[in-house]
Amino acid sequence: MRHAWMILPLALSLAGCVETEKVPTGAEDFGDFCSACHGLSGKGDGEGAAALARKPADLTQLSAKNGGVFPGTRVMAKIWGYTGVAPGRQDSASPMPEFGPLLQGELVPYDGGDGIPTPTPLRLVQIADYLKTLQE
Numbered sequence: 694m695r696h697a698w699m700i701l702p703l704a705l706s707l708a709g710c711v712e713t714e715k716v717p718t719g720a721e722d723f724g725d726f727c728s729a730c731h732g733l734s735g736k737g738d739g740e741g742a743a744a745l746a747r748k749p750a751d752l753t754q755l756s757a758k759n760g761g762v763f764p765g766t767r768v769m770a771k772i773w774g775y776t777g778v779a780p781g782r783q784d785s786a787s788p789m790p791e792f793g794p795l796l797q798g799e800l801v802p803y804d805g806g807d808g809i810p811t812p813t814p815l816r817l818v819q820i821a822d823y824l825k826t827l828q829e
């Protein structure tokens with residue numbers, strides 16, 4: 694029995710850790726996974742951009758270039774299950790990496806604008822929502 698009492702506080706403190714572990718915000722994940730190429734502003738001027746054969750997209754103009762509507766479904770297709778080949782441009786490999794850690798965790802419904810909510814990893818949804826706030 695003595696042992697059980699020693700283990701209990703440990704178990705409680707471990708449970709506490711799991712509970713307080715925070716999911717990074719969309720802005721934080723953008724800073725960690727995207728800004729090296731796209732820049733913190735999203736304009737495509739990250740420090741890694743110069744070394745790339747293909748210029749990173751200006752992520753502040755996504756809506757402007759789409760008739761004023763944020764192209765949520767296209768953005769999600771780009772960052773989720775990313776294969777390195779842009780849709781419709783099978784010949785052109787993109788340097789964009791896959792974003793493994795962002796795919797873990799909770800799934801939430803995401804409607805990118807086509808009226809069809811799709812269960813989508815929370816952190817990707819947060820990044821898409823953050824990108825929406827960057828639109829000029």
Ligand code: HEC
Binds near residue numbers: 729
């Ligand atoms: C290694 C550099 C690099 C990183 C890191 C990167 N990107 Fe990109 N991204 C690019 C390049 C280059 C393009 C343009 C070529 C293409 O479309 O694939 C691009 C294109 C895009 C597009 C397409 C824009 C359009 O007009 O459809 C989106 C959306 C995008 N990136 C979002 C992101 C997000 C969100 C992240 C972080 C989770 C990210 N990227 C991380 C290099 C990068």
